[in-house]
Amino acid sequence: MSEIIQKVKNLSVGFKSQKGHEISILKNITTNIKKGETVGIVGESGSGKSTLALAMMGYVKQGLFKMGGECIFNSFNLLNMNNRELEKIRGRKIAMIPQNAGQALTPNLKIGYQIDEALKLHTNFNKNEREKKISELLNKVRLPSPETIALRYPHELSGGQQQRVAVGMALAGNPDLLLLDEPTTGLDVTTQAHVLELLNFIAKDTGTSMVYVSHDLGAIAQVSDRIIVMYSGEIVLEGPARDILKRPIHPYTYGLLNSIPKLSLAGLPGSMPGSQPQPGTKKEGCSFYDRCNLAEEKCKKNSPDLEYINELKTSVRCFNYKKLLKDKSKKQLSTSRNEKNIKINEILNLTDVSISYAKQKLLDQILNKITDTNPTVKDINIDINKGETIALVGESGSGKSTILKSIAGLLRTKEGNIKFNQDRILSNDLKKRNSSDLRAIQLIFQNPDESLNPNHTVEEILAQPLKLYFGLSGEKLKNNIIDLLEKVRLGKFYMTRYPRQLSGGEKQRVAVARAFAAKPDIILCDEVTSALDVSVQAAVLNLLQKLKEDFGTTYIFVSHDLAVVRAISDRVAVLYQGRLCEIGPSKNVYKFPSHPYTEVLLGAVLEPDPDIKPKLVAEDIVEDKPPEKGCCFQGRCPRILGDKCKNETPPWQIGDNGNAIRCHINIKELENIQNGN
Amino acid sequence: MEINKAKVNKKKSIFKKISEVLLTMASKPSGFIGLSILVFHILLAFLSPFLAPYDFKAIDPSLMLQAPSSEYWFGTDSLGRDVFTRTIMGGRTALTITFFGSLIALLWGGLLGIFCGLVGGKIDDVVMRVVDAFLSIPWILAMLLIVSLLGTSTQVLIPALGFFYGKGIVRVARAATHDVIAKDFIVSARARGHSNLSIIWNEIIPNVRDAILVEGAMRWSWMLLGFSSLSFLGFGVSPPTPDWGLMISNARGLMSFAYWAVIAPIVGLSSLIIGINLTADAFAKALGIDRSTKAPV
Incomplete structure (x- = not known):
C-alpha cells in the first residue's frame, strides 16, 4: 500500500443564498489520493468536480465557503491555512493546470520568462541552473527546439503547445500532486490524444500523483488508475478505472456511459431523461431518484450511503447496485436509425466553392479580379441528397463552419456556386435571396446561451420565424408555437419562460424548435451538441433524428466529435x-x-x-x-x-x-x- | 379581442418589471437615499408654486440681505427677495430643461450608436470620426455660441443640450451593440432574413436598453451641472426666473457677509445631483450592470 498524500475528509462546501440559506455544493466528500496514482474525477457540469479539485489545493472560490470537513495534504490542513502558508505549498507541492492554457499564460511575456518566473518562485536555482532547467522542462513536455520556443510569445504557439507549456510550468516546482482541470477540453482530437499521452508519460516518469477533472469519460479512461464519479455534489461511485468503465454498478454511471456515442457503434446512443437537480432544491432521498430506472420507494425517502464493496474495491452510493452487478449482458442501449434508401434527389449542390477571408483591394474589387490564390476554403464539390444527414468533420480551422455560413448566405463565396433544388443558384448576397430561399435553409448554433435572445420569452423567440415567413398572428400564432414546443417535447408552460430559466438541453430544444418553425428543407447544425453534457447530448441527437424522420428534413451537420457524427450521419x-x-x-x-x-x-x-x-x-x-x-x-x-x-x-x-x-x-x-x- | 388581451398582459408585466427594479433599488441604503432625494426634488418642482410663502420676484429694497429669521427662513438676497421661495422654485426650470434634454440625448445618441454598431464599415467610420470631432470641441464654448446666436429660450436650450450630451451616449450605445452583435441570435436573425430595422428593434434594443438608460441617467446629472453653469455665466434662464445657477452667480459677490443667499441654492443643486447619481448607480446595480466596465455583473 503506497502512502496517501491527499486526504479529503467529510468535506462540504456551499454558498449562502440571497435568503440566507446555506446551500451545499459539495456534500460530505471523503476520498484519498495515493502517491503516484492518477485519479479521474468525472461528472456533468454542476456536479461539483472543479470545486473539489480546487479544495484539494486549499482554495475555495469567491462566494463559496467551507461548511465542514478538511483537506489534508501530507501533514498540512490546507483549508485552515492562511494565504502566506499556502503560497509555500501551491506550485511547489501542488500544481494546477488550467483548462485554457491560452488564457492562463500572460500574453505579453515570453514563454521562457514565464517559466523562469515559476522557477524563481519555487526553487533556489541560480540563473544558469534555471536556464538549463527551462530547456529541460520544455524538452520533457516534448516541445520541438526548446531554445526557440522559450523566446516566443504565447500567441505564437498552437493550443496544444500552449497546454504543453502549462504542463511544463506546473512541473517547474517538482510537485507531488498535479491538479488538471479539463486540460484537453478545448483541443482538437489529435492534439488531445498527444497531450494525454504526454500526461501518462509524465505520471510514469516522475511518479507525480494527478487529479484529472473532466466531463469527458474518453479522456479520463486514457489516463486514470482510479475514477471518482460525482453527481450533484456527492461521490456516487469510486473505484478502479477499468471496473468502472467496463462494469458500472451505479445507475448514473451506467446511463452516462450509455449516452456516449462510440465509434464502434452505429446508431444513436440511449439517452437519460431529466437533468441534475439544482443545488438546494433536493431535500431528501437519493439525488438521482428522478432519473433512475432502478428507483424504488425507499430511494425517494432515504439517501443511500457510500458503500464499500470489498471484492470490487469499489464504493457505490446506491441501494440497488446488485441489480446492475448481476446484469452481465453487455448490451448497448442504442436506438438504431432507420437507414432508409435515400432516393437520389439532390437538394443542394456545392460546385467548386471557394471562400476567402482575405480583404480584396478596392481596385481588384472593381475589376472583379480574384487576388487570393490560396483561399481558406477551396474546391468544395458536394452534392447533398434530399432527406440525408451529411456531416462535415475536421479539426478547428478546417473550414467546416465557413462552408456552413456560406450556404446560409452569411459569408460570400469567392468562386463556385451553390444550387438549391437543382434549378436555382442561391445568391451570394443574403439580401438578394428571396424569402422562400431564406426559409428553406435554417441554422442551429453551437451554444444555445448565445443563440437565444436573453430578453425574449420562448414564445417571442418562436414567434419570430412564424411571423416573418408565414405572417401568423393571434390565436393561430399561439397554436403554432404550442405545437412546435410539443414537437421538441417541451410543454405549453415553457412559453412564458426566459432562456435563463431553462437548462442547457431545454435551450437547445427551443433553438431546434425555432429552426423547424420555418418548415425548412435544410437545417444547418453547427456543433449543436458540443456545449451540452453527454446525457443531454444524447437526448438532443435523438430528438433531431426523430424530427428528421417526421419531416424529411435534410441536415448538414458540422462537428469535431467523430463519434457523434458516426451516430447521426x-x-x-x-x-x-x-x-x-x-x-x-x-x-x-x-x-x-x-x-x-x-x-x-x-x-x-x-x-x-x-x-x-x-x-x-x-x-x-x-x-x-x-x-x-x-x-x-x-x-x-x-x-x-x-x-x-x-x-x-x-x-x-x-x-x-x-x-x-x-x-x-x-x-x-x-x-x-x-x-x- | 385576443390581441388586446395580450397587449394588456404585456403592459402589466412592464409595470411589474419597473416596480421590481424600483424595489431592488430602494432595498439598498444608497439607492433609497438617492431615490428619496430625487422624488423629493421632483415633488418640490411640482408643488413649489403652491408652497412658496412669498412672490419670487417681489423686490423690496428695505428687506435687502436680511439674515435668516423666523419670517424669512433662508434670509433675503441683495434685491430683498425671499431666498427660501427662490430656492424651492429654483430647480423647476433646470429639472424640466435637463429632463427633456436627456431624453433627446438618449434618443439620438442611442439610436445612432446602435445603428453604427450594427452596420459597421465605412458609415460607422465616418460617423464616429464626426462624433469624435465634436467631442474635442469644448461644449461650453459651443453652447455659448449657440445661445448668443439663437437666444436662451427653452426651445433652443433643450435641443442644444440634448445634442451636446448625446455624443457620449453614441459611444456607449455603439460599444453595447458591439457586445451583442457577435452573438448567435443576431446571426440567426440575419440568416432568417430580418431587416436591419427589425433586428435593431427586436434583438438589439432589448439587450442594450439597460446600459443606455443608465448612461442616460448619468448624463442627466452632468447636464444639470452644465445647465447651472450656463445660468451662472448668464446664458441659461433669464432673470427674474429663480434658478440655482443664477442665484449663486448673483449672490457670490456678497458671500463674505450674506452667505445664506449662496448656501441655499448650492445645497439645492448639489443634493439634486447627488440624488440623481445615487439613483443612477442603484439603477445600474438593480439591472445588473457594472458601471465601471459597463459589463453585466
Missing part, C-alpha cells in the same frame, strides 16, 4: 485546411478510412474504454495556412510520397466501398496498408 465529408479529403457513406468511412488524414483523425478519437488506445500516427503540428500547391495534408501525412505530394494536387479516386478520396496513393493500396497494420 448518413454520409460524411472529411475536411482538412478547407479542402475535401474524403467523402463517403459514414459506415464505410468509419470502417475503412482510406485517406491518411481520416485515418489519423479516427485513430485519435478517445473511447471510454481503457483497452482502446488512440493510435498516434501523424505529427502533432498545427498548420495555420493551407499549402500553396500540392496535397493539403502534405505537412502531417504519415504516408507522404515525396515531391509528387508537394507539387501536384492529388486526383479523386473512388473506392469499392463508395468512399471518394483525394490522394496520390492508390486507394486499394491504402486499404491494404491499413489492414496490414
Whole structure:
C-alpha cells in the first residue's frame, strides 16, 4: 500500500443564498489520493468536480465557503491555512493546470520568462541552473527546439503547445500532486490524444500523483488508475478505472456511459431523461431518484450511503447496485436509425466553392479580379441528397463552419456556386435571396446561451420565424408555437419562460424548435451538441433524428466529435485546411478510412474504454495556412510520397466501398496498408 | 379581442418589471437615499408654486440681505427677495430643461450608436470620426455660441443640450451593440432574413436598453451641472426666473457677509445631483450592470 498524500475528509462546501440559506455544493466528500496514482474525477457540469479539485489545493472560490470537513495534504490542513502558508505549498507541492492554457499564460511575456518566473518562485536555482532547467522542462513536455520556443510569445504557439507549456510550468516546482482541470477540453482530437499521452508519460516518469477533472469519460479512461464519479455534489461511485468503465454498478454511471456515442457503434446512443437537480432544491432521498430506472420507494425517502464493496474495491452510493452487478449482458442501449434508401434527389449542390477571408483591394474589387490564390476554403464539390444527414468533420480551422455560413448566405463565396433544388443558384448576397430561399435553409448554433435572445420569452423567440415567413398572428400564432414546443417535447408552460430559466438541453430544444418553425428543407447544425453534457447530448441527437424522420428534413451537420457524427450521419465529408479529403457513406468511412488524414483523425478519437488506445500516427503540428500547391495534408501525412505530394494536387479516386478520396496513393493500396497494420 | 388581451398582459408585466427594479433599488441604503432625494426634488418642482410663502420676484429694497429669521427662513438676497421661495422654485426650470434634454440625448445618441454598431464599415467610420470631432470641441464654448446666436429660450436650450450630451451616449450605445452583435441570435436573425430595422428593434434594443438608460441617467446629472453653469455665466434662464445657477452667480459677490443667499441654492443643486447619481448607480446595480466596465455583473 503506497502512502496517501491527499486526504479529503467529510468535506462540504456551499454558498449562502440571497435568503440566507446555506446551500451545499459539495456534500460530505471523503476520498484519498495515493502517491503516484492518477485519479479521474468525472461528472456533468454542476456536479461539483472543479470545486473539489480546487479544495484539494486549499482554495475555495469567491462566494463559496467551507461548511465542514478538511483537506489534508501530507501533514498540512490546507483549508485552515492562511494565504502566506499556502503560497509555500501551491506550485511547489501542488500544481494546477488550467483548462485554457491560452488564457492562463500572460500574453505579453515570453514563454521562457514565464517559466523562469515559476522557477524563481519555487526553487533556489541560480540563473544558469534555471536556464538549463527551462530547456529541460520544455524538452520533457516534448516541445520541438526548446531554445526557440522559450523566446516566443504565447500567441505564437498552437493550443496544444500552449497546454504543453502549462504542463511544463506546473512541473517547474517538482510537485507531488498535479491538479488538471479539463486540460484537453478545448483541443482538437489529435492534439488531445498527444497531450494525454504526454500526461501518462509524465505520471510514469516522475511518479507525480494527478487529479484529472473532466466531463469527458474518453479522456479520463486514457489516463486514470482510479475514477471518482460525482453527481450533484456527492461521490456516487469510486473505484478502479477499468471496473468502472467496463462494469458500472451505479445507475448514473451506467446511463452516462450509455449516452456516449462510440465509434464502434452505429446508431444513436440511449439517452437519460431529466437533468441534475439544482443545488438546494433536493431535500431528501437519493439525488438521482428522478432519473433512475432502478428507483424504488425507499430511494425517494432515504439517501443511500457510500458503500464499500470489498471484492470490487469499489464504493457505490446506491441501494440497488446488485441489480446492475448481476446484469452481465453487455448490451448497448442504442436506438438504431432507420437507414432508409435515400432516393437520389439532390437538394443542394456545392460546385467548386471557394471562400476567402482575405480583404480584396478596392481596385481588384472593381475589376472583379480574384487576388487570393490560396483561399481558406477551396474546391468544395458536394452534392447533398434530399432527406440525408451529411456531416462535415475536421479539426478547428478546417473550414467546416465557413462552408456552413456560406450556404446560409452569411459569408460570400469567392468562386463556385451553390444550387438549391437543382434549378436555382442561391445568391451570394443574403439580401438578394428571396424569402422562400431564406426559409428553406435554417441554422442551429453551437451554444444555445448565445443563440437565444436573453430578453425574449420562448414564445417571442418562436414567434419570430412564424411571423416573418408565414405572417401568423393571434390565436393561430399561439397554436403554432404550442405545437412546435410539443414537437421538441417541451410543454405549453415553457412559453412564458426566459432562456435563463431553462437548462442547457431545454435551450437547445427551443433553438431546434425555432429552426423547424420555418418548415425548412435544410437545417444547418453547427456543433449543436458540443456545449451540452453527454446525457443531454444524447437526448438532443435523438430528438433531431426523430424530427428528421417526421419531416424529411435534410441536415448538414458540422462537428469535431467523430463519434457523434458516426451516430447521426448518413454520409460524411472529411475536411482538412478547407479542402475535401474524403467523402463517403459514414459506415464505410468509419470502417475503412482510406485517406491518411481520416485515418489519423479516427485513430485519435478517445473511447471510454481503457483497452482502446488512440493510435498516434501523424505529427502533432498545427498548420495555420493551407499549402500553396500540392496535397493539403502534405505537412502531417504519415504516408507522404515525396515531391509528387508537394507539387501536384492529388486526383479523386473512388473506392469499392463508395468512399471518394483525394490522394496520390492508390486507394486499394491504402486499404491494404491499413489492414496490414 | 385576443390581441388586446395580450397587449394588456404585456403592459402589466412592464409595470411589474419597473416596480421590481424600483424595489431592488430602494432595498439598498444608497439607492433609497438617492431615490428619496430625487422624488423629493421632483415633488418640490411640482408643488413649489403652491408652497412658496412669498412672490419670487417681489423686490423690496428695505428687506435687502436680511439674515435668516423666523419670517424669512433662508434670509433675503441683495434685491430683498425671499431666498427660501427662490430656492424651492429654483430647480423647476433646470429639472424640466435637463429632463427633456436627456431624453433627446438618449434618443439620438442611442439610436445612432446602435445603428453604427450594427452596420459597421465605412458609415460607422465616418460617423464616429464626426462624433469624435465634436467631442474635442469644448461644449461650453459651443453652447455659448449657440445661445448668443439663437437666444436662451427653452426651445433652443433643450435641443442644444440634448445634442451636446448625446455624443457620449453614441459611444456607449455603439460599444453595447458591439457586445451583442457577435452573438448567435443576431446571426440567426440575419440568416432568417430580418431587416436591419427589425433586428435593431427586436434583438438589439432589448439587450442594450439597460446600459443606455443608465448612461442616460448619468448624463442627466452632468447636464444639470452644465445647465447651472450656463445660468451662472448668464446664458441659461433669464432673470427674474429663480434658478440655482443664477442665484449663486448673483449672490457670490456678497458671500463674505450674506452667505445664506449662496448656501441655499448650492445645497439645492448639489443634493439634486447627488440624488440623481445615487439613483443612477442603484439603477445600474438593480439591472445588473457594472458601471465601471459597463459589463453585466
